[in-house]
Amino acid sequence: MQASGLEGPIPSSISALENLVTLIISDINGATQPFPYLWNMTAINRIILKKCNIVGQIPQEIWQMSKLRVLDVSFNLLSGQLVKVTLPKDLKFLYLTGNNLSGNIPASILSTGLPVDLSYNNFTWPGPDQPGQHKFVPQFFDRIHWHSMYINCGGTNDVKMNGTMYVGDATSGLGGAATLYGNNDNWGFSSTGDFRDDNDELNAASRYLAQSTSMSNQLYATARLSPLSITYFRYCLENGSYSVRLHFAEIEIINSTRYGRLGRRIFNIYIQDQLVEENFNIEAEAGGVLTPLTKHYNANVTNGELEIRFYWAGKGTQAIPSRGVHGPLISAISVDPNFKPQHKENKTKTVPIIIGVVGSFLVFLASGILIWIYCFKAKSHREQDLRGLDLQTVSFTLKQIKAATNNFDSGNKIGEGGFGPVYKGQLADGTIIAVKQLSSKSSQGNREFLNEMGMISCLQHPNLVKLYGCCIEGNQLLLVYEYLENNSLSRALFGPEYSRINLDWPTRQKICVGIAKGIAFLHEESRLKIVHRDIKGTNVLLDRDLNPKISDFGLAKLSDEDKTHISTRIAGTIGYIAPEYALWGYLTYKADVYSFGIVALELVSGKHNMNYGPVDEYTCLLDWACHLQQSGKLLELVDDKLGSNYNKSEAERMIKVALLCTNASPSLRPTMSDVVGMLEGTITIPDVIPNACSYNEDLRFKAIRDHRSYIRSQGHTSTPAGSLFESSSTSARDINETNEESCIEV
Incomplete structure (x- = not known):
């Protein structure tokens, strides 16, 4: 009933529509009315009550409607504070704009990453130490004037x-x-x-x-x-x-x-x-x-x-x-x-x-954190290193993190990487979190901590992991992320038997497309154009619905669009790193495209690139896939666990796209937006003649050959120059996972 000219109030008998799925009423004329009684509508997934002259508080029952996907109560006269808000797990859109709501904005809303509109209300913005004591009002300079x-x-x-x-x-x-x-x-x-x-x-x-x-x-x-x-x-x-x-x-x-x-x-x-x-x-x-x-x-x-x-x-x-x-x-x-x-x-x-800086609430928060650090003159050397940084994220106290993780209890430990251990925790408002703790023995230290925090705090996309905030206190450096129930893609495919997930074909297709969309966002859609540099299965996390989210931005690089490539210190993981980058330090977006191709091959085959070769003549999964392409037997690559229960055209498409992405020549690799189109079938996959060069001639396998030689020569006390590369320090690899991912700084 949109703009129908009806006068209110909405009748209470509407609650008898228990099987209603969608309720849309807008622009009601007449007197004000309380929030209608809707709680018998257990099947409802869309509630849109827009400009209906509704007064009073938002009832707590609204947050308990488990199937709710859209809530739009914009342009009403709602008032009061939002307390004890736990959003329904399937909620996709929340619009509260144009009301008289006040008080602090709940962390459970801010941390979702969902499209949320809270504008034109009277909310206050919590400071780093005293929640609710700072009201966010953009300040501008009186003597600065524009006229057009x-x-x-x-x-x-x-x-x-x-x-x-x-x-x-x-x-x-x-x-x-x-x-x-x-x-x-x-x-x-x-x-x-x-x-x-x-x-x-x-x-x-x-x-x-x-x-x-x-x-x-x-x-x-x-x-x-x-x-x-x-x-x-x-x-x-x-x-x-x-x-x-x-x-x-x-x-x-x-x-x-x-x-x-x-x-x-x-x-x-x-x-x-x-x-x-x-x-x-x-x-x-x-x-x-x-x-x-x-x-x-x-x-x-x-x-x-x-x-x-x-x-x-x-x-x-x-x-x-x-x-x-x-x-x-x-x-x-x-x-x-x-x-x-x-x-x-x-x-x-x-x-x-x-x-622009003053008008940005992120910098407002950052200023509060910087003042806090400066005034209390923390003695930690790491904390002193961070004093001049604009921290564009929410700050948690160490006390909050300790309470959430039960003082970093070993029972809450869910992962371990070069960055340090990863713990599961629960904040006071019920939000489940994952906490990455910088190890005192971390070789990468502040550099990757700051890099990851700076990168991910500026990015929001359904296929990128969400950063809730950080904690910099004493000698502690902590990153607080959303908790993803199904750990990493690598663990789901290759982890211990008890941790593996039976991924059917539609789920694999969804995961592959989701990863591609996330990388495409980093390369082409984000205002900050970013090369991730460490795309691999352990850096793709899976939520409760097995949607993929790219994580671990410790090695990510900002890209200057005016430059064709970046000359930089080599970083990445053996088996996923592009050959031109591994051998010559030539870094472009196409390095991530190559890494994605390897992950796509692992996804379709259920086999790890570095740990699989059906016979000794094939050094890795990519090598075998190239030979299957030459012999026209691509579907032999499909995971045996799927049997015949997979879409053959989609599987063939995924393999062809993966091989296109892993072409030895970066200029022949597609952009990630084209990869998304190819996987979804909206863009035709170009015919590429399989590369018939031998294993010894193919530069894609040089790093792997050097690595294999090093592993066999365990008597060496030092790492051969150029054979291994620096890994991201923040991979939340499962502590029981034993996959071979050798990564050492050159």
Whole structure:
């Protein structure tokens, strides 16, 4: 019942619908009402009560609805604090925006990594030592003023029109998320909602962008979408009257068939929280689709801030002409003063950076931690080394970690790696965690600790492990992660018999695609372009549903996109390291592609690359796979445990992709986004002639040959130069696992 014109309240008898799966009610007119009684609906998985004039607190019962996947109670009048919040395990989206909620934000919400919108409430932000004592309010400098804003909405590139440069807002790679831009301008946007009818619970960023090749004017060729609400905000404007121009073109609902022409996009527009357009229809206003339209408004700025919001009230069509196309759409925004500016606009590089830093809550937290470290002058040498670092993550106290792990009880120990032991723990709010403890004997020490913390705290993706925070206290360096119930992929495939998991074919396919998507995000979608350098089975963790999550960023490298490769100290694991990197230190994204290919072969075969060769003439799994490719018997590689219960076309596709990824020439390896397409069958796998070179000539096996020779010559007291490589220190390898993964720094 979306925007139906009904008046409240929602009748209490609705609770009799015990088998209801989806409840959607929006934009109710009339008086306020309490939260409706829904607790008899034990099968419900979507509750959307948007703009329904609901008052009071959010009932505790809502968090106990075990099948709930989406909760949207945005734009109501809800108040009170969120206490004892344990999110349902299947929850995918949580929208609480536009209410009067207050108090601290529960850690159980912050640590999920799910799309969560808490904006436009009265929450406080907990400091490092005194939770709830710090209210997060962005602070800006009174003497810094801007007088304009030009945005190419949904554009990946900047577009110059009539001498004015419109900045593209799609460069962040984010979709339904809040993004702050501090590069020469101080503005941002916040998008919320879920295109629930397109069945994309991974929340792909592309869902929020539209593009058309039919528009010659590049300003209208792209657009930003939102399923519910999208807000653009501009800070540090000089107070006064401004001319706001909103640019539109309907570039998505353009189907010329009779069925497609039924589609209608209708939404509301607010400027400075004042409704300026109700039931706005781009096509009707412009006189057709693919037709540019500019709307002019005046806005008064009195506190240095301008806010422009587009809101979908449930009107128009939703599934016509296709799913996931409803909601507001905006092509470009331009803002100019209606007065002669009194202050010169500061165009220096440092000022926007300062404002962006101050406006970021992550740095707010980091500052608190740094002050804490400085004031108490910790005596630890490691702690002193970290004093100048911007810690962009949540800080736990050692007391909290000891309580969670029962003082690092050996019974809670779940792994051991070069970094040190890994413990399972439980925080006071019930959150299960995994704690990596830096060993005092760790050879890599602070370097990898800081590298991992810095990398993973900046990244969020369904196929990357989530970092909850860290602890730096005394001589302790600790990383706190989400706990993943099924340990690592390597343990599931090759661990002790009791720890192995019977992975059926659909699960192997899901794991392979998930790993590929995670690496593709690191290489191509993340704002920080990262080469992981140590992709292997022990660094792929599995959650309760056997979804893969890439971990262990201790060796990861930031990549400069202007450089074709990075010359760097060699690091990685024998059997997974790319030959050009192992032999010459030539590092590109294609090194990770190679490592992924090895992992894919292990996944499809159930065999470890370094521990398997059916006869002595094959040194490893990849060597055998290459020979099977030459003889046209690829499916012999499939794990015998699967019997005939696997999809032959998918298995063959996975093997071919793996062999393509492990090509001796990095230039012939695909990008990871192409790998995802090949695995999913949307991109054709190119025909590659099998490499017929002999084992002795193939550089892919040189490191393995050197390693085998070293193992056989146990009498040597030193490691031959170039034969072994540095491993990531943070691999949570199971303490009983005995797989051969030899890794020593050169």
